Amino acid sequence: MTIPRDIVPGSNTVVPSTPSPTAFFNAGTSPSYEANYFPAVPKKQLKPFNTGDIKILLLEDVNCTARELLQKEGYQVEFHTTSFRDIELIEKIRDVHVIGIRSKTRLTASVLDHAKNLLAIGCFCIGTNQVDLGYAAKRGITVFNSPFSNSRSVAELVIAEVIMLARRIGDKSMEMHFGTWQKASTRCCEIRGKVLGIVGYGHIGSQLSVLAESMGMSVLFYDIIPLMAIGKARQVKNLSELLVLSDFVTLHVPETQETRDLIGYAELKAMKQGSCLINASRGCSVDLQALCEAMRSGHLAGAALDVFPREPSADGPYFNEDLGRWVREIRDLPNIILTPHIGGSTKEAQEAIGTEVGGALVRYINFGCTIGAVNMPEVTLRNLAAPDESHLRVIFIHRNRPGVLRQVNDILGDHNVDMQMSDSRGDIAYMMADISKVDLAEVHALYNKLEILSCKIPNFLMSFGISLGLSH
Ligand SMILES: NC(=O)C1=CN([C@@H]2O[C@H](COP(=O)(O)OP(=O)(O)OC[C@H]3O[C@@H](n4cnc5c(N)ncnc54)[C@H](O)[C@@H]3O)[C@@H](O)[C@H]2O)C=CC1
Numbered sequence: 001m002t003i004p005r006d007i008v009p010g011s012n013t014v015v016p017s018t019p020s021p022t023a024f025f026n027a028g029t030s031p032s033y034e035a036n037y038f039p040a041v042p043k044k045q046l047k048p049f050n051t052g053d054i055k056i057l058l059l060e061d062v063n064c065t066a067r068e069l070l071q072k073e074g075y076q077v078e079f080h081t082t083s084f085r086d087i088e089l090i091e092k093i094r095d096v097h098v099i100g101i102r103s104k105t106r107l108t109a110s111v112l113d114h115a116k117n118l119l120a121i122g123c124f125c126i127g128t129n130q131v132d133l134g135y136a137a138k139r140g141i142t143v144f145n146s147p148f149s150n151s152r153s154v155a156e157l158v159i160a161e162v163i164m165l166a167r168r169i170g171d172k173s174m175e176m177h178f179g180t181w182q183k184a185s186t187r188c189c190e191i192r193g194k195v196l197g198i199v200g201y202g203h204i205g206s207q208l209s210v211l212a213e214s215m216g217m218s219v220l221f222y223d224i225i226p227l228m229a230i231g232k233a234r235q236v237k238n239l240s241e242l243l244v245l246s247d248f249v250t251l252h253v254p255e256t257q258e259t260r261d262l263i264g265y266a267e268l269k270a271m272k273q274g275s276c277l278i279n280a281s282r283g284c285s286v287d288l289q290a291l292c293e294a295m296r297s298g299h300l301a302g303a304a305l306d307v308f309p310r311e312p313s314a315d316g317p318y319f320n321e322d323l324g325r326w327v328r329e330i331r332d333l334p335n336i337i338l339t340p341h342i343g344g345s346t347k348e349a350q351e352a353i354g355t356e357v358g359g360a361l362v363r364y365i366n367f368g369c370t371i372g373a374v375n376m377p378e379v380t381l382r383n384l385a386a387p388d389e390s391h392l393r394v395i396f397i398h399r400n401r402p403g404v405l406r407q408v409n410d411i412l413g414d415h416n417v418d419m420q421m422s423d424s425r426g427d428i429a430y431m432m433a434d435i436s437k438v439d440l441a442e443v444h445a446l447y448n449k450l451e452i453l454s455c456k457i458p459n460f461l462m463s464f465g466i467s468l469g470l471s472h
């Protein structure tokens with residue numbers, strides 16, 4: 001078993017520091033980012049570890065606000081504009097401590113098994129369906145996302161699409177690009193007075209509801225939970241009722257077992273003759289074969305798709321049959337707006353996401369704070385103030401079993417436990433404690449005692465705090 005290096009050469013600070021699954025920090029404050037969060041406390045100067053040793057891999061063109069924020073902390077940041085497929089991803093993820101992705105990179109259990117040092121995953125988006133959240137938690141890997149920074153952008157795209165479909169703008173524009181002046185506007189209508197049916201009335205659905213009403217539409221929504229309707233919107237009892245009554249149906253549900261093929265043959269048949277379908281949630285929610293048939297038969301007048309069951313991993317001429325036979329069929333249909341998963345891709349949204357997720361990662365890496373995590377209990381402690389040099393922050397991620405805290409506190413008990421917080425989420429519990437009167441020489445012993453507790457999350461390589469300490 002390895003033990004943590006405890007002294008930064010030339011300084012008197014404790015190094016083993018990162019929070020997975022047993023880690024130690026000098027409790028205190030971080031150089032830059034943290035100042036915004038705990039401004040009132042006279043800060044104890046903290047250098048919890050050599051931030052230059054932290055390796056961060058950012059994929060899928062994560063916004064530069066995040067890159068800058070992470071670089072400013074001194075981390076090593078490797079940046080790529082694309083996502084990677086499994087083999088390449090496995091190579092890349094092997095040694096990094098943090099990976100930042102958007103919606104395309106699939107972090108399955110088998111990929112995560114190769115990530116020997118991984119502490120945290122930043123999903124720079126809303127959806128987290130691309131990550132095996134449960135498995136990550138079992139491995140002590142904390143996952144963060146940005147729950148609503150791009151909601152408005154998606155809602156605005158959808159409202160634009162409602163108008164474009166009503167006026168068949170996609171086709172008109174295409175004709176003009178090919179040199180055809182065709183002024184006929186049969187089957188074009190205003191959206192005022194039409195019914196918008198929203199499936200999933202969460203952040204995006206409810207924002208869209210406000211926009212749609214302000215443009216004179218009537219809004220119905222269906223959600224699996226009872227929700228307060230905004231304005232004059234009305235919640236309907238079931239999906240069928242919504243489908244029968246709506247002129248435009250738009251999906252804003254997460255990817256789950258229940259939302260897979262939510263709209264198939266039967267649902268499309270139930271939709272009003274001449275109505276339109278919009279999907280900017282996840283591709284697997286609509287059976288595309290059924291949609292193509294409904295469009296070809298004229299039952300549906302139009303559709304807008306921003307998401308697809310399979311999407312290319314890089315930009316380029318890849319929206320072709322390699323993704324599936326449905327691509328050809330869809331590309332050939334009239335009045336269908338196709339966009340490359342850009343619902344959340346605005347300057348405002350991406351900057352906000354970069355700052356939010358980047359910030360959450362910094363707080364986690366530097367302080368073990370899990371606020372904003374989607375697969376771990378949310379735990380934080382206030383900072384210790386100057387000038388006490390003998391404080392240590394202990395993070396212990398463990399299985400949620402009776403008696404664990406007693407064991408842990410037996411070990412910490414020779415010191416003063418200034419602050420402690422513990423919370424659990426399912427089978428995983430997260431304990432953070434700030435202890436004082438710790439001699440640096442005692443850190444190894446403390447670490448070793450915690451390390452052998454059977455309830456600790458098994459970590460095949462003893463994780464980052466340790467390997468960082470001893471590997472060089
Ligand atoms: N196209 C794009 O670029 C983007 C797509 N998205 C997708 O949109 C989804 C929704 O985003 P938010 O509104 O922020 O999520 P949210 O979590 O705020 O709302 C989702 C709503 O769907 C409801 N829901 C869940 N299962 C349902 C079901 N079977 N039937 C009806 N309602 C159901 C939930 O109760 C909740 O109210 C995300 O999960 C993501 O996949 C999000 C952002 C950008």
Ligand SMILES: O=C(O)CCC(=O)C(=O)O
Binds near residue numbers: 102104127345
């Ligand atoms: O912008 C992206 O890459 C993904 C947006 C999205 O689908 C999400 O936020 O869930």
